[in-house]
Amino acid sequence: MALEVVAVNTFYGLSHILFDVSLRVGDGEVVALLGRNGAGKTTTIKTIMGLAPPRSGRVVWHGEDITGRQPFEIAARGIGFVPEERRIFPNLTVRENLEVGIKPGRDGRRAWTLERVYTLFPQLKELERRKGGYLSGGEQQMLTIARTLMGNPDLLLLDEPSEGLAPTVVEQLAHQIRDLKREGVSILLCEQNSAFALALSDRAYIIEKGVIRHEGPAAELPAHPEIMRAFLAV
Secondary structure, eight states: OOEEEEEEEEEETTEEEEEEEEEEEOTTOEEEEEOOTTSSHHHHHHHHHTSSOOSEEEEEETTEEOTTOOHHHHHHTTEEEEOTTOOOOTTSBHHHHHHHTOOOOTTSOOOOOHHHHHHHOHHHHHTTTSBGGGSOHHHHHHHHHHHHHTTOOSEEEEESTTTTOOHHHHHHHHHHHHHHHHTTOEEEEEESOHHHHHHHOSEEEEEETTEEEEEEEGGGGGGOHHHHHHHTOO
């Protein structure tokens, strides 16, 4: 198992946000973490990345307990985080944004190069001299994912990647996530857009008010409309 989150309890100050949350992501697997806004999806990712260390519980990566490690140490072990806010460098060109992200993977490999990233995101090749601040929302999302890939991660944590994107761009993003899966990249996909996430995922978790309420194969969840209504309907 690539990633195991075991009974984590995470607080923001005195506020208890995650309650004994457990989940796992296998090698080459896409796993959806679904939930309404404020359900605890982003906090789960931040707990994994060391940005919001849990008060109890463990985060285990390829058998190593990384609970409490600094975010840069966790990134160096092969976990890449694509935040909802995207956080590109607006005054740098697309190519410069990508070059900032270059680092070898955890075993020293450099599988992701500019050329390979441009193959996955051909639109970025066409825009490589454009400054990040002049990109559309969809282009910025592609750039953020591509920059994270330049760090050669084994696991991508995607936080609401479809948020605010036009339907045609969401469809394009779905194709690219499928391509990443074929490349063997593990993905934890945190989404409110359940249709988008379930179409891409092997398994799914549903989180509500910081508690995992459901776990199972992604393909089976649409056959349980009562679960979808109870925990995902807005």
